[in-house]
Amino acid sequence: MDERNFFDRLAPTWDANETLSTPAHVRHILSHAGIKRGDRVLDLGTGTGVLLPAIAEITGPGGFITAVDYSTGMLDIARSKFADLIPRPEFRCMDFETETIPGEYDHIILYCVYPHLHTPVDTLKWLRGVNLADGGTITVAFPSDEKFINSIHRHKHSESDILPPASELAAWLRLNGLSADVAESTHDNYIINIAKTPC
Template identity: 35%
Template sequence: MDKEHIYFENYADTWDRDRKENPAKLQFLLKLAKIRAGASVLDAGCGTGVLLPYISRAVGKGGTVTGLDYSRQMLDKARKKFSDLPGLSLVEGDVLKYDLPEQAYDAVVCLNFYPHISSRSRDFVKKMRRSLKDGGSLIVMHDMGRQQVNRIHDDRADRRLLPPADMLAADLVGGGFTLSAAVDWDDLYFVSVTKADELSYDPYGRGGASAPAGSSHRSHTQKKAVVNRLARVEGHLEAIKRMVEDERDCSDVLVQLAAVDSAVVSVSKVILKDHIDHCLADAVRGNDLESVEKLKKAISIFVK
C-alpha cells in the first residue's frame, strides 16, 4: 500500500466533513455530462460516493451505477450512505489494475480524480476506452477551478498538474475520442469526450474508399484544432447562460460575449486557412471548375 493509498484510508472518516459538497454545482456538472436514463455508468475513483446519488437519479431505475475505488474505508462510507440506491454496486480496486469488462459502460465519470492518475494518463485513457461501449463518454470533471486543483496537488512533484481543458481534450482526442464539451472556469472544470468507432474517421463511410469523382468534399486537415476551438465557444456559451440564470451583472455577460466573438474569429481563421490551402488548392489542381466557383462563393460570403 503506497503513501497515497494510506492517506485516503486514514482520511475516510473526516472526508465528507472537510470536503463539503456543493449540490448545485454537482447538479450542473451532471447536466453537462448528459447521462441518459437507463445508462450504465462507472464512477472511477468514487471515494465516499459524493457523486453516486446524482448519477443514480440521472440513469433512473433502468440504469446501473458502479463505484470503483481502491480505498476500502472510503467505500465503506459510500456503502453506509447509499446502499439503498437502485442498480448500485461498489467495487474495491485500483482503476489502473482492476480487470474492467470491455464495452460495458455508456459513460465513465471521474470527479476530482484525474490528478491521481495523470502520471499514467495514457494507460488510463486506453483502459477506459476499452471499457466503454461505442459512442460512450469519458468525463473528467472537478467541482473547483483548475488553478485550485493544481494548488492542492502542488507538492506532488512526481505528477503532471491538471492541464487546461483544451489541452486535455486534445490528448483524449489523440487517444481515440471525439470532443463533446470542454469547460475551464474559475470554479469548475469539465471535459467530455465520446469514444470514436472505427469508421468515424472515414468521411464517406465506405471503409476507406476514395471520394466520388467530381465531389467537392475535402476532409479538414485541422479537424482537431477546429473541434478544440469549438469546444471553447461552447464553454463560453454555457458560461453566459449560467450568468443570465444567476442574474449576474451585465458587464460580466458582455465580457463573456466578447470571449465568444474572439473564439468564433479564432476558429473561423483556422477553417478559412484550411479552406484556401487545401480545399481550393485541390480543386484548382484537379481542374474542378464547379468546385472552385462554389469555394470562391463560400469565401466571399464568409468575408462579408
C-alpha cells in the same frame, strides 16, 4: 506515502471537508456528461460516493451504477451511505489502472481523480476500449478550475500530477488519440468529455 493509505487517512473527514461538491454543483457537472434515464454509469474513484445520488436521480431505477475505488476507507463510507440508493450501486474495491473492470457502460466518470492517475492516456484508452459502449462518453471533471485543484494538492502533499488547463489537457489527449473536447472551463467547472469515436 502510498496513495491508497493517503486516501484511507483522509476518508473519515472527507465529507466534512468537501464543500465544493454540493448537490446542485454535482448536478450541473453531470448535466454535461449526457447521462440519460436507464443508462449504465461507471464512477471511477468514487471516494465517499459524492456523485452517486445525483447519478441515481438521472438514471432512475432502471439504471445501473458501478462505483470503484481502491481505498477501502473511502469505499466503506460510500457503501454505508448509499446501501439503500435506487438503483443500488455495485461497489468494487479495485485499482482501475491495473485491474480490468467487468461490464460495459454508457458513461464513465472520473470526478476529481485525473491527477492521481499514473498512466492516464493508457488508462483512458483501456477504459474506452474495454468498458465504454459505442456512442458512450468518458467525463473528466472537477468542481473548480485547475489552479484551485493544484493548490489543494500542494497543500495536502498529495503525490498527484499538476492538472493543466482544460483546453491544454483536451489538446494533449487528442494528440494521444482520444477524442476529447472541453464541455466547460470556468472558475467553477472543469469538464472534458471523451467520445468513443476515432480522432
